[in-house]
Amino acid sequence: VVDRLVIVGGDAGGMAAASQVRKGAPDAEIVALERGHWTSYSACGIPYLVGGEIDDVEQLIARRPQDFRDRDRVDVRIRHEAVAVDLAARKVEVRDLERDRTYRLGFDHLLLGTGGVPVRPNLAGIDLPFVHGVQTLDDAVHLVKHAQEVSCSRVVVVGGGYIGLEIAEAFTRRGLHVTVVERNQYVLGLFDAPLGQRVTQAMRREGIEVHLQVDVLGFRDGVVLTTQGELEAELVLLGLGVAPNSALARDAGLRLGVRDAVVVDRRQRTSAEGVWAAGDCCQSRNLVSGEPVHVPLGTVANKQSRVAGINIGGGYATFPGVLGTAISRFCALEVARTGLSTAEAARAGFESVTSVIDSTTQAGYMPDAEPMTVLLVVERRTGRLLGAQIVGGAGSAKRIDTFAVAITAGMTVEQIVQLDLAYAPPFSGVWDPVQVAAREAIKQI
Amino acid sequence: VVDRLVIVGGDAGGMAAASQVRKGAPDAEIVALERGHWTSYSACGIPYLVGGEIDDVEQLIARRPQDFRDRDRVDVRIRHEAVAVDLAARKVEVRDLERDRTYRLGFDHLLLGTGGVPVRPNLAGIDLPFVHGVQTLDDAVHLVKHAQEVSCSRVVVVGGGYIGLEIAEAFTRRGLHVTVVERNQYVLGLFDAPLGQRVTQAMRREGIEVHLQVDVLGFRDGVVLTTQGELEAELVLLGLGVAPNSALARDAGLRLGVRDAVVVDRRQRTSAEGVWAAGDCCQSRNLVSGEPVHVPLGTVANKQSRVAGINIGGGYATFPGVLGTAISRFCALEVARTGLSTAEAARAGFESVTSVIDSTTQAGYMPDAEPMTVLLVVERRTGRLLGAQIVGGAGSAKRIDTFAVAITAGMTVEQIVQLDLAYAPPFSGVWDPVQVAAREAIKQI
Numbered sequence: 001v002v003d004r005l006v007i008v009g010g011d012a013g014g015m016a017a018a019s020q021v022r023k024g025a026p027d028a029e030i031v032a033l034e035r036g037h038w039t040s041y042s043a044c045g046i047p048y049l050v051g052g053e054i055d056d057v058e059q060l061i062a063r064r065p066q067d068f069r070d071r072d073r074v075d076v077r078i079r080h081e082a083v084a085v086d087l088a089a090r091k092v093e094v095r096d097l098e099r100d101r102t103y104r105l106g107f108d109h110l111l112l113g114t115g116g117v118p119v120r121p122n123l124a125g126i127d128l129p130f131v132h133g134v135q136t137l138d139d140a141v142h143l144v145k146h147a148q149e150v151s152c153s154r155v156v157v158v159g160g161g162y163i164g165l166e167i168a169e170a171f172t173r174r175g176l177h178v179t180v181v182e183r184n185q186y187v188l189g190l191f192d193a194p195l196g197q198r199v200t201q202a203m204r205r206e207g208i209e210v211h212l213q214v215d216v217l218g219f220r221d222g223v224v225l226t227t228q229g230e231l232e233a234e235l236v237l238l239g240l241g242v243a244p245n246s247a248l249a250r251d252a253g254l255r256l257g258v259r260d261a262v263v264v265d266r267r268q269r270t271s272a273e274g275v276w277a278a279g280d281c282c283q284s285r286n287l288v289s290g291e292p293v294h295v296p297l298g299t300v301a302n303k304q305s306r307v308a309g310i311n312i313g314g315g316y317a318t319f320p321g322v323l324g325t326a327i328s329r330f331c332a333l334e335v336a337r338t339g340l341s342t343a344e345a346a347r348a349g350f351e352s353v354t355s356v357i358d359s360t361t362q363a364g365y366m367p368d369a370e371p372m373t374v375l376l377v378v379e380r381r382t383g384r385l386l387g388a389q390i391v392g393g394a395g396s397a398k399r400i401d402t403f404a405v406a407i408t409a410g411m412t413v414e415q416i417v418q419l420d421l422a423y424a425p426p427f428s429g430v431w432d433p434v435q436v437a438a439r440e441a442i443k444q445i
Numbered sequence: 446v447v448d449r450l451v452i453v454g455g456d457a458g459g460m461a462a463a464s465q466v467r468k469g470a471p472d473a474e475i476v477a478l479e480r481g482h483w484t485s486y487s488a489c490g491i492p493y494l495v496g497g498e499i500d501d502v503e504q505l506i507a508r509r510p511q512d513f514r515d516r517d518r519v520d521v522r523i524r525h526e527a528v529a530v531d532l533a534a535r536k537v538e539v540r541d542l543e544r545d546r547t548y549r550l551g552f553d554h555l556l557l558g559t560g561g562v563p564v565r566p567n568l569a570g571i572d573l574p575f576v577h578g579v580q581t582l583d584d585a586v587h588l589v590k591h592a593q594e595v596s597c598s599r600v601v602v603v604g605g606g607y608i609g610l611e612i613a614e615a616f617t618r619r620g621l622h623v624t625v626v627e628r629n630q631y632v633l634g635l636f637d638a639p640l641g642q643r644v645t646q647a648m649r650r651e652g653i654e655v656h657l658q659v660d661v662l663g664f665r666d667g668v669v670l671t672t673q674g675e676l677e678a679e680l681v682l683l684g685l686g687v688a689p690n691s692a693l694a695r696d697a698g699l700r701l702g703v704r705d706a707v708v709v710d711r712r713q714r715t716s717a718e719g720v721w722a723a724g725d726c727c728q729s730r731n732l733v734s735g736e737p738v739h740v741p742l743g744t745v746a747n748k749q750s751r752v753a754g755i756n757i758g759g760g761y762a763t764f765p766g767v768l769g770t771a772i773s774r775f776c777a778l779e780v781a782r783t784g785l786s787t788a789e790a791a792r793a794g795f796e797s798v799t800s801v802i803d804s805t806t807q808a809g810y811m812p813d814a815e816p817m818t819v820l821l822v823v824e825r826r827t828g829r830l831l832g833a834q835i836v837g838g839a840g841s842a843k844r845i846d847t848f849a850v851a852i853t854a855g856m857t858v859e860q861i862v863q864l865d866l867a868y869a870p871p872f873s874g875v876w877d878p879v880q881v882a883a884r885e886a887i888k889q890i
Contacts, residue, residue, distance in 0.1 A: 012875070042808065042810070042870065042875070044808075044868070044869060044870055044875075045808060045810060045811075045870045048811065048870055048871070053811065053812055054810055054811070054812070059810040060810065062875075162869075166869075287865070297868070298868065298875045299865070299866070299868045299875055299876075300865070302875055302876060303862070303863060306862075317859075319863065320863050321865075322865045323865040324865070325865045325866060325867045326867060326869075327867035327868065327869045327872050328869050329869065329871045329872070336867050338865065338867070363487065363489075363490060365487070365490060365499055365504040365505065366490075366493065366498065366499070367498055367499070395840065395843065397867070397872065398840065398843065398844070398867060398872055398873075399843065399846070400867050401844070401846070401847045401864075401866045401867055401877070401879070402846045402847060402849075402850055404847075404864060404865055404866055404867070405847055405850035405851050405854065405856075405864055406850050406854075408854075408860075408864060408865070409850065409851075409853075409854035409856070411850075411854070414762075415853075417748070417751075418748060418764065418765050419846075419849060419850055419853060420732070420744070420745070420766075420767045420768040420769070420770040420783065420849055420853070421744065421770060421846045421849055422770045422771060422772035422781050422783070422842070422843060422845050422846055422849070423489070423742070423743065423744045423772065424489060424607075424611075424771075424772045424773050424774065425487065425489055425490045425493055426493070426774045427772050427774070427842065427843055428843075430457070430487070430489075430507075430743045430744055430747055431744075431747060432846070434846070
């Protein structure tokens, strides 16, 4: 039974475990160390704050330190940073950032929920004040200020992934001129080309300048230097993804894996006895390819942390892995994916067939029916679904969940055609686009 | 190999097979007999025509006789009714309704897609002209005329199921006064009480008069007689469901099952060699209870007919069964269900736990987030999901498909919690309501 658990990191990866541990171990001491000011906030909500759909940064705070103290009796220590872990002595070295002092804290169980750090490539001028991340609540406040300032009219977004796309929409909503710079041939590089190109076109229709196959070389005040010349900007946003924040784990001697993420087993145990990790700092496994991956998403962090908490509390739970399911909205366009893309399937050694269909979000004769495109990646020999992608109007993208469950269950496209899915004219045609896509894939095989 | 296939019935149950047969048997002769004027139309779309969302009855026609002739070389005979089947002689007796003559048509394979008939209880006055069904395109035209007439102001809907609910909304949209008469304690009797009551309240908020626990005794011109007195009405609509139209099959000596639906095996074969059935006229099997059921839905008809067509064409396909998945929209409220309700689970012999959660359609802080309620029925011993129900705002009900796949795959609520479902603030909280519901069920077990 756990005696004293120390949690490093006040966001989902660390804190979602707390209530589970408390349930299993009513008498355990739980200490949580957070170097920032906040626990549990929604970084994913920042674009909607910048775009003006949400008014107040406070709305993004899911649970405050006092909530954890009151509900789960967690000793939350804000502005306390874990600077080292001594595994032999079972102690964490903690820096109290407010009082500028250091102390050592014993543990029998340690949960690392240190999260991720936005990728900042080593480019000239990257530390100039006009170059920003989109990660912390401080970033959020700063970006909202920019969005409301008249003097700021040109924004350059580096990277055309989900975050780049969402923040580009947000600033466009505010009336600023936005340029997106992307290295790939289309935005959303985790999608197959036909869908990525469709989103690229939609961005251009919204007035966003999209520069493809361009590398950023560096920054000067008011200027972004690229392989295709200079771009003016009052504000630069980095949307280059998130790397695991695993320095503490590495220094403690824990085993690291893909992209230096902390290696964990299916119970979220690290390579050291009594040391656990969950969330953006740790590695996961792709359920289709079986390969280790780093997927820094809030959904995964919450699930892994819950599993870690159940196990630390003396229960039994396992985290099976991820599909890399993701969803985003770009103005009226919704996009989503799950499982493997065609390129990922090939890299994992699958012989696959890719099929694409165009359908509608509602019965074709309904006035609000909108176009919806579905792409499936299917193993040729078996007909097993390996991956799915959706781009379309309102109501299209959340259908990705139907595919996510089907992939998890190892279903073939023939089995998907036979699924008893819901139909009424305001929701789909009599064959849901999910099944229209599966029927097309059957033809291709 | 099939030589001459005769299809009885020009809607989904019969006609969806045609293209599959044509694929497998390029040289087969295919004759389709339809006693009405139309092939393949969307009866489910009638409420949206009556409500004015769709302008023209023609929009509900999915495929015309000529489409089947051109695309699949089907000899479609409109206004030809199959009046008897002589199994020994392998002949159908056909009545040409236009020319008022009868002829015999040989077959080696016969597909019965005779559909369903709206339930019309044997009540005094049920044949009065102001009492209508909501099934055929002729019904549709007639109802639209009523909806637009100034003289018609009071409509009584008998039965608070999906059709009753949808047609009540449609007439309310047109500004008519609508009364719904329901025998049960709440509308949507296939739902558990908490959700059925919520929909009942929503109907009343829209100004619809809902009379519960009332039986209709009969009709007089302008009056509906009930166990709680008389109701005035210029128009009465029967929303009492659909029974299998199996008289032809019964007279031919085919085996009938539940509610006199034609018994078929998983390849859609009836009890007679070379005779197949699909759609509303035939029986199906519930995937959770294993029991025979009659589920007259367009989705099921299309799937069964596809399976019959593949098999008739010399291929191999099976129809596994149904979950009774259904979805509907009532003004801003969406409702859906799949699998077993609490009462159905009990009748099937399951020891189950029912849990209910309230969540939101988007992240709670998003301005368009709407309430969403999810009810789960879970087998106590195993944690296996048996059924799910949803009532909520825009974007809530199609999530039933996620549960439908999970039930089909035999997943437990613990497995559902671990699913990699899509999350971004415009689509859900970090735990999708599907998973919030699964977590609550885990607590209850």
